[in-house]
Every structure is written in structure tokens, then in C-alpha cells.
Amino acid sequence: MANFCEEMKNALQNNNLAAAAKLAKEHLENLDKVPLTIAVTGETGSGKSTFVNALRGLKNSDVETTMEPTEYLHPDYPNVKIWDLPGIGTTNFTADKYLETVAFKKFDFFIIVSDTRFRENDAKLAQKIQNLKKKFYFVRSKIDHNIIDEKRDKKEFNEEETLKLIRDDCIDGLEQLEIKSPKVFLVSGKDRNLFDFDALWKLLEKELPEHKREALLLAVTNISLDVINRKKEALNDKIQLYALASAMGAAVPIPGISITVDLAIIMKFVVECQKSLGLSAESLQSLSEATGVSMEELMAEIKSPLTGVKITTELVIGVLRGCISVGGLMAAEERARLGPIIGTLVPMSLSAFSTYLALRYLLKSLWEETYGTD
Template identity: 50%
Template sequence: MDTPHDCKSVEEIKDALQNNNQALAIAKIQEYLDRQNNIPLNIAITGETGSGKSTFINAFRGIKDGDAGAAPTGVRETTKKPTPYPHPNYPNVTLWDLPGVGGRHFPADQYLSDVGFEKFDFFIILSDTRFRENDVKLAREVQRMKKKFYFVRSKIDNDLRAQKRSQREFSETETKEQIREDCIQSIQSPQVFLVSSFELQKLPEHKRNALLFAMPNISQQIINKKKEAFQAKIKWYASLSAVGAAVPVPGLSIAVDAPLLAGVVTQYVFGFGLDRPSLKRLAEITGVPFDDLMTVIISPLAARKITADLIIKVLSQCASTAALLAAEEGARFIPIIGIPVAMGLSFTATYSTLNFILTKLADDAQRVFEKALQRNTTD
């Protein structure tokens, strides 16, 4: 759901287009997209001491425990006050490591006021066993203060290994479902998520997308949701291209479109974790060699620095897009109808190009995910 500010921006864009004010329309569309891409999101990670808060934060950010910039981990409480950890690729997304709830310094009944609950968009409450009394108290307080929260059951690998050793016929799926049902019964709430099955529907759309793009690719579902969220924005980038095509200057459209496309594709590459730093971190975390991950990547835009020149090179190799761009250049100078036709062709070319690139990169993300998963399932 759009915010009132977003609705106002959309109306301003429509007014600028209706008044044939291309410069204002471009500025308003760019302002709207910049705001959408930089929405601040503050996530509070909490739970009892030893529940795995710091490890969760590091995993979410794609950083190994002990690396530079990682949240410190240990069997004792290592967090004395709320500590921010910005996402390496999305500095607008900050995970806050909160002190363990229920300790003598942070009793549950005054915990939220002590940590400054008002600055957080939502809470993730972790537990490494059954959810305890302090977890339930905290959840009720979060609800009472009209904030959103997730219950997340951490360290399920320990339970899976124990069950695998004790059961002759072991089913990972059934064991995970049993863990989830046990958690639901202990807290009397269906809002329980295993780390591998995070859901996002509870957040406002603009906050949900900020969280989604920053999340690691922990499932096919997450990759698909990222693709859907990126697709929803393509119409705005195509509109930017179309408005740029209204100016009758030879070659201007591609001069505008190439840097625009480079910026959008860069978002896709980082969002899917297909930039080289993210792939190297994934290789270190999973133990799958970086070169092995690279072998399953097909798109020429993955693991590369995205520039306008690279975009032009890729577009020139796509016959349908090249034909649309050539038609747009010619149509712009047809009397009376030329500009509207050029705008339509530019919109179509940008829309189809971004959809095509997005699909290819999403497919690469899936192949990388499956490659990384192979190592974990064979160990």
C-alpha cells in the first residue's frame, strides 16, 4: 500500500505529464524512485541471552561470525546496549542487536522502554528452544505498543542433527514442521517462523521491499518475491525513458536510457547477491568455491561492474531491442505523431529490456542458490 506521500508524488507526476512539462515529470519520477530505493528500515533483533541474535544478524548481512564488522558472538551476553549493524549492500537497512531480554539489567516488563522501542520498525524475537515466558511477555508488550514482530526459532540445525541420530526414518520436512507446531503451542500464536521460511506480508509494502532486497537468498520463494518487487517498479523506469524520448534530439534517448538502465540493473545484481563481493562472501560461508558459483552464472551482467557502455553492448546484441531503439529514433522526427510514437516505443523497449534482464538474473540467482545448497546437503 502506498503512503500518502507516495500518492501525492504520483499525482504530481501525472500533472506534469498532462501539462507537457517533461523536465518536471522526469524530476518527480526520479524523486519518487529515489525515495522508494532509500526507505530507512530499522530492525530490532532480540530474545534471551544465547538465542543466537548476533549470529542471525551476521547471517542476514552475509557476513561470517568473527569477520570485520560482524556482530560479536559468544555464550555470554555480549551486547550491553542496542548496537546498529548496517547492511553492507543496503545502508538504509539497519539491524539492531539488542541486549538479551530478561537479564538483571533488562527485566522483561521494562525492556522495550529501556532499549528505545519507538525507533524500530519491527522486532524479530529469537529463541533457540521452546519460546519462554520472557519471549511471550515481550511479544505482548510489542503488540500493546502497536509494533510488528516475528517469532523466529533459531539453531534448528541442532535439533535436526539430534533427530537424525535418534530416528531410523528421518524426515527433515516433518521434523521442521513439528518444531514449528511445538513453538506455536508454547506461545499460543501462529506467528512463528523458522529462519528458512521467513514471510513478509505483515509489513507495509514500502518497508517490506526494503527488507526483501536486503535479505539473503534463503529460498526459492525469497528469490521469486524479489523478482516480483523489482518488476513492480519497471513501469516507472519505463516512464522515465518515455518522457526522455519526447525531446527531438538525435541519439538523446539512448544517452538517457543507458545510464538509467545501468543504475536499475545494478540494483538487480546487488538485490540477488550476484555482485562479486556478495558471491565471495557466499563462497566463504558455504564452503563452495567462488569459481564453482561462477560456473552456473549465465547472464553477462552478473558479477560485473554495470556501466552504460556495458548496457549498450548487451542491448546491441539483442535484435528485438535494437530494432525498437532504431524505430524510436526514426519516429521522433515524424510530424505531429512522431513524439507520441517515439515515447511509446521507448516505454516498450525499456519495459521489455528490464523484464528480460531481470528474468535472466533471477534465474542466475536460483542456480547459485542451488549450487550453494548442494554443498550443505552433501556434507
């Protein structure tokens, strides 16, 4: 994965979107070999270690209180790693701190175990996991105990009904704690042939590749956002220099708007932005070829009129007209912080200032209409 991240970063930094797409495709094909890491968590004594042993196919094994996160490889699926975590109650940590301490980032998904109704700690943990865009399932353990109790206490015992009552009670409780449509599985860690154990295992098997695909997507999104943010920063830094250069260039009035700007400089800058952000016709074409997504579909995704086309003066003027005047440019510039160079430039040259604002506006619109607001 580390290697993949580096290569992906390089490909994106060099605007080689085709190479990036190829890397992602290869990575997906290696999916089966990619480790999948499951965390088993929940309150102290809820039956986590017993459940982990059952997942590993071990029977009647003794467990002791878990003090440190412990990793086990699944005997049939060596790429599946199961982590037995200490109970959140043993740590006195908040859900945030707990997740940090157990190094949550390395987990692909979480199983939250409880031997009663789920408690506030469980729900808090689930919410934090959800915020991290990771998945979680609830396991209600020690169902064998409930069945024995019910058999003893009730004259007319019906297992199906008892299980339904427990499941509904757990789901209700979690929904009251603001967890939407929780998935709850009833198990006995002492016998994996009983209750929902098999259903949970089948679901895990089915969802494993999907989880990985999502993890990959998230990784790529993070890498690209990181790379693109840096590029945006670099472009932002250049704006002052471009505007400074414009102070020596010829300012032309934009027809229909009451501002004069250095169009030659603006053109140069927009072409550079397009290239640097991987939005030129050429880079989009190679992305389309590498991914099999048509140019039309790509263009529909990216809404800026400055994307994937040849930059012409008409086009740039058209976009600038959209903001009507220097006032419009100023309004478009929400966080107008003038750099030191531009600050001194304003009294010297109004057109350089307008050019500066125009450049900021163009970068912003190209940026936001492609990658969303930040």
C-alpha cells in the first residue's frame, strides 16, 4: 500500500492521470491479496475475545481480560486480520481518544460487541467510526444465556420470537442513540453454528471486496486532494507574480464590463492552471482512454467552462463577464487578503489590481467547479 500511495502521488503530481488510473486498476486486481483488517471492540467483558476465537474457528478456548490490542490471522483467509481490542470501559477514554489509542486507521471495519442492549459508549464509538467513513456491525453476544433464561422462565417458549424480541430491542435502542438502520447480529461465541453467526460471516465475505474498493477510493481521493491542494497553493502564490507582471503589460478594457485587465497575462495563467490541475483537453482525453469513461461523462462531472477545452480570449472574457465588474470580482473574493506585493501595487495600477482579482476569480472558479468548495 505504501508503494501504491507513492506511485499514485507521483502519477498525480506529474498529471499522468492515465498512469494513475492504471495503478488503481492494478491495485483492485490485487484485491484478494490486500490484507483486510477487522477490529472487534465493545465494553469490557462483553465477549469480544470469545467472539474473535469463534471467528477464527477455535472452540472452547479460555479467554482472559484483554489488556493490549492483539492481532490474529484467520486460519482460512490469511489476508484477513482480526484484532481483539481491550474493552473501551477498561481505558476510561472517550470514544475519540479510544479510537486514536487503538490506531483505528488501520482497520477496514469494526464489529461492536455487547452482551446487553447497546450502551451510549457503543453508539458514540459507532458515530465516530461513521465519521471516519468506515463501516461497523453490531454483535449482540451471549444469546445462549438469553435462550436458557427464557426457556426456564416462560411456559410457552418460542426461540424465533425470543430472538426477534432481542434483535428489535437492540435496534430500537441504537436508533434512540441516533444510529440509523443498525445491522445487529445475534451470536453465541461458544457455538458458531447458532443464531446469526453464519449470516454475519456470509455478509463479511460478500462485503470484503466492496470494503476494499471503498478503502482504495478513499485513499486515492485523499492522495489526489493532497496533491491538488498543493498545486492550488502553488498557483495561488504565482498569482501575485502574474499580476505584478501585468503592471508592465498592456491593459485592455473588457467589452461590456467596466474593468481593464491584462488579457495576455490572464490567458497565460489560465492555460497554466488548466495544465497544472490536469484539466487540459489532452490530460482529460488520456484519462478517458485509461478509464473507459467517455469525454462527455468526464466533462459533465467537471462543470467549469474552462475545463477540457482550448483556452481562447473569448472564453476567458465570457467567464470574466460572469462576474460583471471589479465589484463583482471583489464580492467573488470572499477572503480577500492582499499579498504584500499586490498591497503596494494597488495605488500604482488599477488594472494590475483588477488582473489580480480576475486571476484569483478564475483559479477559484476552475477549482471549485472541479473539486468542490474547500
